[in-house]
Amino acid sequence: MTDEILVMRGITKRFAGVTALRDVNFAVRRGEIHAICGENGAGKSTLMKVLSGVHPHGSYEGDILFEGQPCEFSGVRDSERRGIVIIHQELALCPQLSIAENLFLGNERASRGFIDWNRTNHAAAELMARVGLRENPTTPVSDIGVGKQQLVEIAKALSKEVKLLILDEPTAALNDDDSAHLLDLLDGLREQGITCVIISHKLNEVTRIADSITILRDGRTIETLPAAEVTEDRIISGMVGRDLEHRFPPREPHIGEEVLRIEDWTVHSPVQPDRVVVKGASLTLRRGEIVGLAGLMGAGRTELAMSVFGRSYGVNISGRVVKEGREITPRTVDQAIKHGIAYVSEDRKRYGLNLIEDVQRNVSAAGLSKLAKQGWVNENEEHSVAERFRRSMGIKAASVATPTGTLSGGNQQKVVLAKWMFTDPDVLILDEPTRGIDVGAKYEIYTIINELAAQGRAVLVISSELPELLGLCDRIYTLSEGRITGELPREEATQERLMLHMTQGQTS
Structure with a gap:
């Protein structure tokens, strides 16, 4: 089908003197997956909040047509009644409630004022089967992973007879397997005639899944293109307003003497003290050097970093930390800071900022x-x-x-x-430093990292994106099941070689 299910015309939205959207035009064809790309602050999420009623009619300028009819939503419930459902990046689930309770929260299956639990659980099981969830409907949401929680949100949208599903950064917190499963699910929803709008920074996923792509920059519509005609470089150029011939800033390394050495480092889980999370890991960092740490989900990368940073993770920790030739034993975060070690958490909103x-x-x-x-x-x-x-x-x-x-x-x-x-700090540990930020902002972060190394600091970068490590680092360590399994200089490292080391000892 080629008819338009959604048309937004001349959308302008202001916040306290700041114009977030300027005369944005946006149209989506029925039954397609339409991606919206743009840098942080480009207006992507704001546009979708206007559409879904989070920003109600009267708080913005412009017109919305859905299925050919003008829409003036005063809230989210109004948009949901029309079949428009938004899933925000921060999932809106109650972890203490069951999957079934979350699916029908505010839309309960009740009779004579009482919830019909048999009907609720049966309907939940049917919805869960549609999205590939095999858990019992009575399972608490807190007992399932983030990937499955994302599927619960989609099942919840299906319970509302969704016609247009909006997903804001749906794979930002997912590993590769969960991301692939989610994209396959969106493919299936498209075949069922459900229209999707997806906001994502992961351009490889956008070019794989989308039928059309709209690029926003500085609150304005730049262009809308068929995905078949778009390359990642074209998207980047539209997003940042310039060609990025190189996704990583140029750098001439000036590597000095060893500043930090970790020897035979072993860490046990604080929840299960008999389980070893990091096993005899050893690595070195030198001044002016950017070192990468690669590993699959659960390999122990974050646990290693946090345990070194003032033992902020783990119990029964053993091994040595040697800084500038002298053994140190930072047992608290304050002591780690005084020893010149800093750690930037992968979860900046929870641990990094107020x-x-x-x-x-x-x-x-x-x-x-x-x-x-x-x-x-x-x-x-x-x-x-x-x-x-x-x-x-x-x-x-x-x-x-x-x-x-x-x-x-x-x-x-x-x-x-x-x-x-x-x-x-002399040593800076960066855990997923570019997670959830766009390609233009990534370039700026890479530039800052290069400048830190140029100042003679030792930088350890933990990243799930192998191209990022290959483009940024002088050396890369690989971690598998808590063990260091490889160490490759930049000129010898490839994605294939890293993945080979990252899967050593993996059991299926």
């Missing part, structure tokens, strides 16, 4: 002792420090008084990096 605080307070958070005199923080100096980092790191915020939670993902990540740079 989202309700402003940029200034976040930048100074890890180094308050440098600003304190007689127990009081010098707020003028704190402001100066934050402002210096805002400018030097290109943090796009009106001022350092801007709430951090209002910034784009890329700018939030810059704030996290600024926070740890203020502690003046």
Whole structure:
């Protein structure tokens, strides 16, 4: 079919003097998967919130036509009644409730004021089968992984007789297998005649799954193209407004002496103390060097990093950490910071930032002792420090008084990096430093990482994206089932060789 199920015309949305969308035009054909691409802050999520009623009629300018009829949604329930359902990047599930209870929350299967549990569980089982979930409907959502929780959200949308399904970064937190399963499911929904709009930073997934692609930049529509005519380079060019001949900034390494050595490092799970998570791992970092750590989900990458950073993960930890030729035993995060070690968590929203605080307070958070005199923080100096980092790191915020939670993902990540740079570390561990940010912001983060190495700092980068490690790192270690299984210099590393080492010892 080629008729348009959705048309949005001249959509303009403003927030407190900031124009998020400027005269955006967007159309989706019935039965297609339509991708929206753009940098963080381009207006992708805002456009979908306008469509789904999160931003109600009257709070924006422009017109929405769905199935040929004008729409003036006053809230999400209005859009859902028409068959438009949005699944946000932050899943809206109640972990303590069962899968069945989540599927029909607010849409209960009731009779005479009482929930009919047999009917509820039977209907839930049918919906779960449609999305490939084999769990018991009474299973608590907290007992299933993020990939399956995403499927619960889709099943919940199907329960509302969805016609247009909107997915905002649906694979951002998923591993490769879960991502592939989700994309296969979207293929199946397309065959059933359900129209999908997907927002994603993963361009390889976009070009694989989408029929059409719309590119937004700075709140404006740049172009809409058939996916068959689009390459990743074309999408990037439209997103950032320039050609990126190289996705990684140029760098001339100047590698110095060893600054950190980890020897025979073993870590046990804090939940199951008899289970070894990291097994006799050894690695080295040198000044001015960017070292990668590759491994599949569950290999122990984050556990290794956190255990070294003040033993913030694990129990029964053994092994040695040698810094600049001297053994150190940082048993707390504060001690790790004093030894010149910093760790940027993979989950910046949970562990890296206080989202309700402003940029200034976040930048100074890890180094308050440098600003304190007689127990009081010098707020003028704190402001100066934050402002210096805002400018030097290109943090796009009106001022350092801007709430951090209002910034784009890329700018939030810059704030996290600024926070740890203020502690003046010799060793910086970056865990998934570009997760959930667009290709343009990634380039900026890569530039910052290169600058940190050029200053003589040792940088350890943990990443699930092998092309990222290959393009950024001087050496790459591989980890499998908690063991270091390989060490490859940049010139010898390929995706195939890394994957071979990453799967050593894997059991099917």
